[in-house]
Amino acid sequence: MLHQGSQPPATVSTGLGWFSIIRIGLVQASIGALVMLATTVLNRLMVVEFTMAAAIPAGLVAWHYAVQLARPLFGHGSDQGRRRTPWILGGIILLAGSALLATRATLMMEVSPQGGFALAVIAYTFIGFGVGAAGTSALALLASGVAPQRRAAAAATTWIMMVAGIVVSAITVGELLKPYSPERLMIVASGLAAVTILITAISVIRLERSETANLFAETAKDAPVPNFREALREMWEERAARRFTIYIFVSMIAFSMQDLILEPFAGLVFGMDPGDSTQLGGQHQGGILIGMIIAGIGGSAFAGRLPSDLRVWVVTGCVGSAASLACLAMASIHGPGWPIAINVFVLGFSNGIFAVASIGAMMGLAGAGEKTREGVRMGVWGASQAIAFGLGGLIGAIGVDQARAALASDGSAFQLIFAIEAGLFVLAAILAVRATSASAQTNQNNGTSLKQTGKKEVFA
Template sequence: MHGPAASLPVQTRGFGWIAIIRIGLVQAAIGALVMMATTVLNRLMIVEFKLAAAIPAGLVAWHYAVQLGRPFWGHGSDKGRARTPWIIGGLAVLAGGSLLATQATLMMGGNFPAAFTLAVFAYAMIGVGVGAGGTSALALLASGVAPERRAAAAAVTWIMMVGGIVASAITVGILIKPYSPERVLEVAAGLAAVMVVVTVLATVRLERQAGHFRDEASDAPAPDFRAALSEIWHEAAARRFTIFIFVSMIAFSMQDLILEPFAGLIFDMAPGDSTKTVGQFHQGGILIGMIVAGIGGSAFSGARAHGLRPWVVGGCLASALGLGALGLAAVNGPPWPLGLNLFVLGFGNGVFAVASIGSMMGLAGAGEKTREGVRMGVWGASQAIAFGLGGLLGALGLDAARAGLGDDGAAFQLVFAIEAGAFVLAAILAIKATGEAAMRMGAAQAKREVYA
């Protein structure tokens, strides 16, 4: 082949559903190992070792802060032209960090300064592992999935990640009974070993199946790290999408730490009842929203450049509607249909999450010089910081509102109203961000079709 077409890679079929599920297994392994640190160890520190809740909360926030390194790790997998070693290496570091965090937690009943120092290091390892492994897995997915499958692929991998969290929580909960420190350490070691093996098996020869669903930059050498970041920040579509991800994920995560207290304080639910209600209706709504967006985004949007924009905007607005309704529930209490309200909120969250990830995968391959790894790293870092900051802002905002207003219902209403406003702002940002992203994706797609 001669002429301009010679510079373009041949578009191959790329990943089929089995390959997408295999990447989903990597996400499930990440979810399972993070669950150990954020759920089981959190409970041990607060209940068994009588520590202030701020200690595990600070450690979790620290693991999010470490993930600011995602662009660097993504750039590393770009330059190496092989993502599998970064995925496996990231999961190995995450597994080691999870095991070390367990050991540090079990030491907190004795030498606390030494235990806390070890925990800080362990949670840093967890952040590095999640960042390096997760960014490289999503970059591999972005480079190997055809445009018409991106929404469904995002749904599959997110659902599998949630499934990994749920399955590991149930399994670990069963295996650590009767409780003893030795038993917890044994179960943590077993979980770490199994998840690393699952990751290795899931990624064997997987990268060979990836096609090229991007422009000629896929075969060009990756630019240096500073040049890559400069290109992304000076590209209007990428910059606006980064801002959209940050705002929307703050809105998404502000509710995480206050939904169960809301059910207890306003609806007078016992701890077990509030956990069951929030889990059943909110988390159930998220899963159904993910499934609907995955199927609908693929079936009705296909490979069209603007295909996922209505799903992103609709998910943000549905989430805002659910939060606005919770604000009314806060000042009305029973017999407000709390379960239905939580389901609407969860459904909007699920639709928004999957559509955003699908759009992210499309824009990841639309750079002039940068490749998928560093772009997914930038957006992953924005997401991680927003997650940590959003949860903290929600909890601190509620405390400040309760102290200032002197009424629990009014305090929750104010916080939910702020969250709803953030989702409306995210919807407005999404219209512009996904529009510019679609133009770049459409241009790259048209270029491929011309030279096919």
Template sequence: MNSIRPGAWIGWTGIFRLGLVQASIGAIAMLATSLLNRVMVVEYGFAAAIPAGLVAWHYAVQLSRPLWGQGSDNGRRRTPWIVGGMAILAAGALLAVEATTLHSMMPAGAMTLAIAGFTLIGAGVGAAGTSMLALLASGVAPERRAAAASVTWIMMVAGIVVSAGVAGALLEPFSQGRLIRVAAGVAGCALALTCLATWRLERGGSPAATVKSDPPPELREALREIFGEGEARRFTLFIFVSMLAYSMQDLILEPFAGLVFAMSPGQSTQLSGTQHGGVLLGMIMAGIGGSAFAGRLPSDLRIWIVGGCLGSALALSGLAVAASFGAGWPLAANVFALGFANGVFAVSAIGAMMGLAGAGARTREGVRMGVWGAAQAIAFGLGGLTGALGVDFARADGMGTAAAFRLIFACEAGLFALAALLAVSAARRSTQTVRST
């Protein structure tokens, strides 16, 4: 059987509590992929490929997401996986910060510590994030799943915005000691908030064991079932391309602000907060529209997904122009527009993801969310590394700093346009399937 229990046990209070978990994950991830990336490149003089490679490695570690999902599916409760993952994530972030500050004194040892830290970050995000999404999909009534996913993602972005703004303000003036204290504060608060948010959340039931009456299949069989579904394959391809486009700017935006617009660490961190503020508003607007909560990918979601992808392409084209225009360009407004468009397509894609999460004949939510999380992780790892290496190679080839950033932003715009085409194609095929059925 493949039905959620009639009395779905997670209400809106529980949904908002899980949103606090998402906010905590986002706050710590901001340290590794945004703040620490900028500090390594600008303040410590690293080649952009070094933090990009570390971030790509933490995404490679997240290929283990289906395993984490399978483990939480087989367990009686998902909360230990969430809290344990957050503890690993916090420890990894602190280790990565410590490795950065030690690089000038012991480069080889510091790099070893950095690799270990980003390994823990990847494992923590995989365990906590996949288990949280599986808990959300298995414990929320079907008609609420996509709306609940949107609420939790909005809260995650809000957590990133708040943590980026506070961290940016506390880092001024920048010093090594301030960096360590700010990172410890963010990680400690995020872990404590996760523990409070999940405290006795699963006391009303054992969701991992009661969602489906049949025993879960082995991981290989579950993967075969998922990739045998045409709609799931098409959706996975769209997720990969769109996230590849998004992640290419993720690691170069703050260095771009520092190298081309001469922004300080605090200013560029706050610029990242501006971007995520735009993401937040885009998610809210898409959610209010209502179509993002349908849980499928046909025409009801197409306008939001395609519009978000095309808007992202236009905003990235603006950043390409900004690289040549210089200091007079309205950079903050451009970055905010990029975030807004990203938020529109992201919340629509999340709505479709949650609608498909419980659609398997035997596979449970943990494995399915793990597969899509792994696809996203591959795209993010490749995108971040490609963007950073592209900038490094272009600069080394004599193109110049501004021209190098302009080239990468233009490539990202093209990928977002491709993602829009894939979304249109997937929607048409899904609609044809529904009509024929």
């Protein structure tokens, strides 16, 4: 209910409607589909078909995450201009073009490893910039254009759509790549790039022109936007924001360690071909999707607050992920005959549960600062997530390479890495309790402050 002086209820707006939220979700789906190509299909080709060390594609993926340290700058830029859609569309175009360049570079590596790798570094650099510009601006648009009581639901919805985009693209690309050939890969990658650009262009048309979309953005304009350095300083001084940033960092390392080794694991231990291993990755993403839906419907993340129920969902997801990874460790020794598809699906399901609860917390905290804007805050958390993803993937891949050399056994090497990842998820569960406890205390203090100062706020 909106308390706004003597203004009649009929004038109350709820910000972006569900149709607009779904349009932003289509942008997220496009981002997920393009990133899937670069981080799974190309990764698989380098390791299995071209017999390169897993550290090579892992390093490229880690680099594309590293350049996303620029996310806070993208968010601050859209804060200052209060125009998110140019950043979104421009980011998608850059991402799509860079994904095509990365595909060409990967194919070059078979005949010219050094030239192909140099081109790949350039391609993955711009992939990172594209993801950072489009992703940060899309989430900032949600945080600034959606009513506070609807932010968590909107974030979960768009994230679910992003995972759905990954699932659909992984399954579709996997089918279209049968039988595999370099020429077929370029055709499929070009089609994916064209479709995602078209979807994004249609989705963002007039998205920021409606009165409801700018309701909260106009309110935020009342106070001047602090400079970039000041905004970062103010945010880091908040205990809840600081603890949440650390939680995001550790949990995303745990989440991403298997990303770059799952398909090589399927190929080396279970003998799957590129199409089958890509579909296995799609089953993992499918599990994430269903886990998000169930957590969103059954949990409290949609309420836009941070009660104890949120911690239950986060911890449940982390513990479930740890258990699933422990099973994958056993599968590494068992080999063919293990129900690998079910195991990977359950892992994704558990990942989805903790992810949607984390998203609810993120959106609940996005507008909590007195001076820092949504773009900067989402940029900082996005940068933390990106660096963690890069480190996690790199640690997983290098760890597998080192373990394979030391243990002289593919199965034992993957078993060790999956076991370490399971332990990190247990640590993430502990940190989640601390982070959400601080967030709940922040919300309580903010509520008390509002009552004392007589400020008005939007409540569910």
